Amino acid sequence: MNTRKLYAQYSRQIELLSPWQLTTLATAVTERAWPNFALFAELAEFGQPDDVRHCLNMLWDFTAGLQSSKNFERLLERLDENTPIPEDFDMFGVQPALDFSVSLNCAINCAMKASIDEAASALTVSLSTIGKFIKYTEAAELKGTELTQYIEEHELFEFQLRFIHELIWMVSQQKKPSKEFTKELRLLSANDGVSQLGISLD
Numbered sequence: 661m662n663t664r665k666l667y668a669q670y671s672r673q674i675e676l677l678s679p680w681q682l683t684t685l686a687t688a689v690t691e692r693a694w695p696n697f698a699l700f701a702e703l704a705e706f707g708q709p710d711d712v713r714h715c716l717n718m719l720w721d722f723t724a725g726l727q728s729s730k731n732f733e734r735l736l737e738r739l740d741e742n743t744p745i746p747e748d749f750d751m752f753g754v755q756p757a758l759d760f761s762v763s764l765n766c767a768i769n770c771a772m773k774a775s776i777d778e779a780a781s782a783l784t785v786s787l788s789t790i791g792k793f794i795k796y797t798e799a800a801e802l803k804g805t806e807l808t809q810y811i812e813e814h815e816l817f818e819f820q821l822r823f824i825h826e827l828i829w830m831v832s833q834q835k836k837p838s839k840e841f842t843k844e845l846r847l848l849s850a851n852d853g854v855s856q857l858g859i860s861l862d
Contacts, residue, residue: 662808663788670780673828679774680723681831684845686767686782687719688827691849692820693760693786695859700757702861704749707742715739715764720846722771725837729771736768752796756857759789783824786856790817793857820856 674682694716701709715735721727743761746754766782769775791811795802799810811817827849834841854860 663784663791666787667780667784670783670824670828671776674779675776677776677779677832678835679770680837681834682774682776682779683719683767683770684723684831684834684842685827686763686770686779687716687723688831688845688849689782689786689824690719690760690763690767691716691846692823692851692856693756693763693789694850695853695855695861696753696756696789696857697760698861699859700744700751700753701742703753704744704751706744706749706757709742711738712742712761712764715768719764719767719771720842723837723845724839724842726839732768732772736765739764739768752793755792756789756855756859759785759792786824787817787820790814790820790856816856816858823851823856 674685677685694713697712698709701707701712715738718727718732718735722729739761743765744754744757746758748754763782763785766778766785770778770782794811794814794816795807798814799807802810827845830845830848852860853862
């Protein structure tokens, strides 16, 4: 899996989107990763997951046109206080949790100042999380081209690619904030509480 190639590809695909559309993309892909953070926080007894969930909810309100990004610096502060440091934990789950935090950071920054880079980064991180997970759980012995091929042909990776493709198409068709559209997109992104790694809180 070539993350630089994916990042460049997504940057091109979203370069004509509006600031609102870019933030919506980053928020939606971050929502899909929420269970990765929530389960880690529960198992590791880490941080204040309710505070982190609040940050994500505020972003959804922003994408629905119900919330200004005026005080979003506070969300970044909350997130910083609840971002895990991998070296502090002897468990793989810290990595997907950290990736979620990175994605949420991208989404918040995007809301404050729209950025193709931030949105493309969020999309790319969602896939690199899958790559790390597959290597750890199924393909520890593979390297290089073999590993890349194994990851890119994996059902989790392919499913997320389809989700991102659908996401970009839906958002590109929606030109302005709408409570109805946000509700629909949020439901799709939440995926019945199952993350892109197949992790569920239930």
